[in-house]
Amino acid sequence: MNTATTAKPITLNDTQTAVLTHAIDRTQGKVEWFPDTIKGGARKKVIEGLFTRAMIIGNNGDWIVTDAAYEALGRARPEQTAATETATPAGKKAARKAKAAPKTEASGEGEQAAPRTRENSKQAQVIAMLKRPEGATIAQICEATNWQAHTVRGTFAGAFKKKLGLTVTSDKAEGGVRVYRIAEAAPTA
Structure with missing residues (x-):
């Protein structure tokens, strides 16, 4: 059988x-x-x-x-x-x-699992723009991604801050345009 x-x-x-x-x-x-x-x-x-x-x-x-x-x-x-x-x-x-659940330990060494993004996505493109020394303006990001300004701002608050844990900072020179950058993570002791 x-x-x-x-x-x-x-x-x-x-x-x-x-x-x-x-x-x-x-x-x-x-x-x-x-x-x-x-x-x-x-x-x-x-x-x-x-x-x-x-x-x-x-x-x-x-x-x-x-x-x-x-x-x-x-x-x-x-x-x-x-x-x-x-x-x-x-x-x-x-x-x-x-996504809303607190992050958990990925391994015994205390490292957290790194969120993944596709290298060729618009999100990855925006992150690259924000990592440049000169940063990027909302208008530049809108032009590069074909997104509207409110979508860019929502991505900063939602996907970048909440999902990926990135800190997006901005500054505005006197009479200039607001420029956004991803803040470098401070080394942990």
Whole structure:
């Protein structure tokens, strides 16, 4: 008697299939679209169903299609640099709660886990601009990222200060324009 078990093919419902197909065909594997009839709690159920079947994985607050989803749909994954896939709690609301939680020790040496950002993102571009000796103005950042001024200020307070723990300082010369910089961390004793 053969004791090896064969994997049961995963069956997806019509909505799950549509969501995965749309993500693969139109958004490079990022789950962003749901049928108009799927709202609120129903969307959460679709996400939870896909997550528990390992069809999607959380990545920095987004849901990304996994290799298992490509296989379930009978498709080959396109050759590309795959994003680092890390599991997150179900739903984006849970991810927001995780951001608000206090930072925990990452290792026994007292180091905290460093938040990750993509090197080619607009956020990384803004951080690089703010690390320059001359800093950057809101107008310069708006021009470089195509963001509006309130988005830049919100990024300073939200993503940079709360999520990444960065300190953004500003100064304004007499009659000049306000310039923002990332403050260098003071050495800890």
